[in-house]
Amino acid sequence: MIRFSNVSKRYPGGYEALSDVSLHLAPGEMAFLTGHSGAGKSTLLKLIALIERPTNGQVIINGQNFAKVGRRRIPHVRRDIGIIFQDHRLLFDRTVFDNVALPLIIAGHSHPEIGRRVRAALDKVGLLNKEKMYPITLSGGEQQRVGIARAVVNKPPLLLADEPTGNLDPELSREIMGLFEEFNRVGVSVLIASHDLELIRQLGHRVLRLDHGRLAGDSGGAR
Amino acid sequence: MAETQRNAPEGARVVKMGAATLLRSWLLRHVQTFFYTLGQIWRRPFNAILTAAVIGIALALPAGLYVLLGNAQQVARGWDGATQVSLFLKRGVSEARAQALARELETSAGIGSVRYISREQALEEFKSLSGFGDVLQVLEDNPLPSVLVVFPRVEQTQGPEVMEQLLERLRARPEVDLAQLDMQWVKRIYAMMDIVRRGVWVLGSLLGLAVLLVVGNTIRLAIQSRRDEIVIIKLIGGTDAFIRRPFLYTGFWYGLFGGAIALLMIQVSLWLLAEPVAGLAGLYGSSFRLHGLDFVTALALFGGGCLLGLLGSWLAVGRHLREIEPT
Numbered sequence: 001m002i003r004f005s006n007v008s009k010r011y012p013g014g015y016e017a018l019s020d021v022s023l024h025l026a027p028g029e030m031a032f033l034t035g036h037s038g039a040g041k042s043t044l045l046k047l048i049a050l051i052e053r054p055t056n057g058q059v060i061i062n063g064q065n066f067a068k069v070g071r072r073r074i075p076h077v078r079r080d081i082g083i084i085f086q087d088h089r090l091l092f093d094r095t096v097f098d099n100v101a102l103p104l105i106i107a108g109h110s111h112p113e114i115g116r117r118v119r120a121a122l123d124k125v126g127l128l129n130k131e132k133m134y135p136i137t138l139s140g141g142e143q144q145r146v147g148i149a150r151a152v153v154n155k156p157p158l159l160l161a162d163e164p165t166g167n168l169d170p171e172l173s174r175e176i177m178g179l180f181e182e183f184n185r186v187g188v189s190v191l192i193a194s195h196d197l198e199l200i201r202q203l204g205h206r207v208l209r210l211d212h213g214r215l216a217g218d219s220g221g222a223r
Numbered sequence: 224m225a226e227t228q229r230n231a232p233e234g235a236r237v238v239k240m241g242a243a244t245l246l247r248s249w250l251l252r253h254v255q256t257f258f259y260t261l262g263q264i265w266r267r268p269f270n271a272i273l274t275a276a277v278i279g280i281a282l283a284l285p286a287g288l289y290v291l292l293g294n295a296q297q298v299a300r301g302w303d304g305a306t307q308v309s310l311f312l313k314r315g316v317s318e319a320r321a322q323a324l325a326r327e328l329e330t331s332a333g334i335g336s337v338r339y340i341s342r343e344q345a346l347e348e349f350k351s352l353s354g355f356g357d358v359l360q361v362l363e364d365n366p367l368p369s370v371l372v373v374f375p376r377v378e379q380t381q382g383p384e385v386m387e388q389l390l391e392r393l394r395a396r397p398e399v400d401l402a403q404l405d406m407q408w409v410k411r412i413y414a415m416m417d418i419v420r421r422g423v424w425v426l427g428s429l430l431g432l433a434v435l436l437v438v439g440n441t442i443r444l445a446i447q448s449r450r451d452e453i454v455i456i457k458l459i460g461g462t463d464a465f466i467r468r469p470f471l472y473t474g475f476w477y478g479l480f481g482g483a484i485a486l487l488m489i490q491v492s493l494w495l496l497a498e499p500v501a502g503l504a505g506l507y508g509s510s511f512r513l514h515g516l517d518f519v520t521a522l523a524l525f526g527g528g529c530l531l532g533l534l535g536s537w538l539a540v541g542r543h544l545r546e547i548e549p550t
Contacts, residue, residue, distance in 0.1 A: 049458065051549050072463075079460035089455050105255070106461045108248035150459065 001027045001158055001189040002048060007057035009043050009213075017043040019213045020057070025191060027157070030184040032200045033193040035210035041193040044210065045162050048191070049083055050074050062157060079107060082151030082188075086163035088143045090135040096122070096146050097131040103154045121149040125179060141172040148179055152188070159183060161192040165199070173199055252468070260472040271477065274441045278481025278528065281434045283488040285427030286516070286524050290489060292419055294513055299412050310371040310393055311401040321369050324398055328373060333389050335376035342369045368400060431531055434481065438474050438535025446470065446543045454549045463544060470540045471533060478532020482525040489516055 002025040009018040018040045025031055033041050046052040047059050050066060059066040062080055069077055090099050100121055104114045122128045125145040135143055144164060151159060161180065165173035173196060181203070184190045194200060200207060209217035264271040312321055318341060325337040340348070345367040349355070375389055386404065394402040446453070453466055497513045504511040516524070 049549075051458075075457070075460045075462040075465075077460075078458065083458055089451075089458070091452055091455060102456065103459045105252075106456065106459065106465055108252055110248075110251070 001025050001029065001062060002191065003058075003060040004044075004047075005058040005060075007047065007054045007059060009040075009047065009052060010055045017213050018047075018054075018210075021210075021213075021215050022057075023208060023215060023218070025189060027189055028184070028187050029206065030180070030190040031192070031206040031208055032203075033191060033208050033210065034195055034197065034200065035216075036195070038212075039210040040213040041210055042162060043213075045083075045160050045191070045193055048158075048160055049081060050077055075106075079103065079154065080156050080158065082154075082156040082159045084144070084147050084151045084159065084161040084164050086166040088135070088147040090143060090146055090150075092134065092136050094134075095131065096127060096133050096135060096138070099135065099146055100131075100149045100153050103150060107154055117153055118149075121153040124152070124182070125149045140167050141175070144168065144172075144176060145179070148176070152183060157187075157189060159188055159190045161190070161194075163194055164192060165194060165196055170199070177203060252465075256468045256472050260469050260476060263469075264473070264476055270441075271480065274437065274477050275480035275484055277437050278434050278477060278532070279484025279488060281430040281437070282481055282485035282524060282528055283492075285423055285430055286485055286520070287489045287492060288419075288423045288426065289520065290493065290514070290516055292416065292423060295416060295419075297514065298511060299409070299416065308373040308375065308390060308393060308402055308404045310373060310396075310399050311368045311403070312371065312398050313400045314368060316369065316398045318369070320398065321371065324396070325371050328371065328393075333375055333385070335374045337374070338372040340370040340372065342367055345370055431527070434478075434528075434531040435535040435538070438477055438532050439539040441477065442470050442474055442536040442539035443543055445473065446539065446547070450547055453544070453547045457547075458549050466544060467540045471536050474532040474534075474536025474539075475529055476532070478528040478530065478535075479525065481532065482528030485524055485528065486516065486521055 002023070004021050004023045007018055007021045008016065010016045021040075021044070033044060035041050043052060047054055047066075048061055050069065053066070061077075064077060066077075091102070094102075097118055100118045101114050104117055109117070119128060119131070122131055125148050127142060127145055127149065130138065130142065135146060138146065148164075151161075159180065164180075165176050168176065177192075177199060180190050180192060207217070207219040208215065211217075312324075316324075321341075322339055325339045328334055329337045342365050346365050349367060373393065375386060386409075390402055390404050393399060456466055493513055493515050500511070500513050
C-alpha cells in the first residue's frame, strides 16, 4: 500500500527532513509513526498526501508511482487517501453533514447516495444525531470524529492521521484509536503519526520510529 | 459505483462511468453550484449589492449615453427630411420644358415632390420678401431664373451620403444651371454624433475594464477570505475546476445583477427626462418622444454584464488559486 524506496526530502535552505528512508506498509496493515518533533513524521505524511515531493527516491502508494503523477492528477490521487489532521480542519460555516459530504460532492455523487453514505459514516463515529449542528458547537473529540467521518466517507483504501489524539485526554484518545482499529479490521490500511507512546504500546501494532529524518526502528511487519 | 473503480486509473474510470452518467454528474455539479452561490449571495446580500451597484453604474453610463445617442440620431433624421434642393434652371429653358422636368423628377427615386417656381413667381416672391420691389421695377428684363424646388425623400436609415448622390444626379441635368443644397449643418451634426459615438465606445471600454477590475478584486478578496476552505478542499481531492466553479458563478451573478441595476438606472433616468424632453419637442412643434432601451440593447447589457463578471472572476481565480496550496 505504501512503499518508500531510499526517500530523501531536503527543503530549500538545505534542511534535510528525511534521509534515505525505505519502508513498506502492506495493504490492510496498521502502523504507528513515532519520533520526537522534527524527526520527519509530518514530512513523511506530506509525501504520501502529495503535499510535498521527495528530493530523492521513490514513493509508491496504492500501486502508483508518485513521480509520474502530474499536478492535474493530484486531486484524483488524494481521493483515495483519507487524511485526518490534528487540528481537524473542518469548515466552520457548514454543518457536520455538509462537512462530511464534501468528499462525495467533490467526487460527483448523487444526492440520495451522498445522504446514505454520510449517515453511514456519522453512524460509525457515533455522531448521527449531530448532523445538523455546526462544528464549533462540538467538543474537541467530537470534532475529531467529524474529521474521521469525512476521511472515511468515500471509503479510501488508505487512512493517514497526523497526531489525531494530540489535543485529547487519554480516554478520548483511546476511543479515537479504537475507531481506527475498526476501520483497519475491515481492510483499510492505516498509518498514524503520534507521540503518545504509552497508548501506542498498549495497542500493540507495528511501530515505525523516525529519528532525525532516518528510520531508526521498525517493530516488524512486511519488509 | 465508486468502490469498484477506486483503484482504477482515471482513464478507466471515465470509460466505466459512461458518457451519459458523466454528463449528468457534470450538470448536477453546475446546478448545485448555481444554487449554492445564489444562496451565498442571498445570505449576505449587502456585499453583493455593493459590488453589483458599482458594476451597474459602470454599465449604465455608456449604455445610457448610447440610448441618448440613438434618440439624437432619430431627431437628426427628422431634419434630413426638411432639407430641400433648389435647382436654378438655365435661362433658355422654356416654361413647358421646366414643368415636364418637374413631373419627370417627381417620379424618380429618392424624390418626394417637386415645386415649380416660374420666373414671374420668383420675381413676385423676391419683390415681396426683399423689399427691393421698387428698384426691380427699373429693370426691363426679369433677371431671375425659374426654379425647381426638390423635396427629397430620404429613408430613415440613410445618411448624408445619399443626399450628396442625389445632388450630383440633379446637377448633371442639362437644364440645370445651379443645384444648391445647404447641407453643412446636417453634416456637422452627423460629424458631432460620430464623435459622441466614438466617445461612447471609448467610455464603454474604459468602464468595461473597470467592471473587470471590480469583479476581479471582489473575487480576489473572496478567495483570500476562504483560503482555509480552499486548502481543505484541495487536501480531500477537490480539482482546480471544482474550486474555481463557485467563484466563477459568483462573478457571473455580480455581472447579471450589475446589468439589472444598470437597466433600472437607465429606465428611471429616461423616465425622469421624458417629460421635459416632450415639453421641448412641443416648443419646436414636434411630437418627438424619448425612446427607451430596445430589447436587443437590454439583452446586450445583461450579456455584457455577465460576460465581464465571468471574465473578471476568471482572471482573479486563475491568478490567485494556484498560490493557495496545502502545506
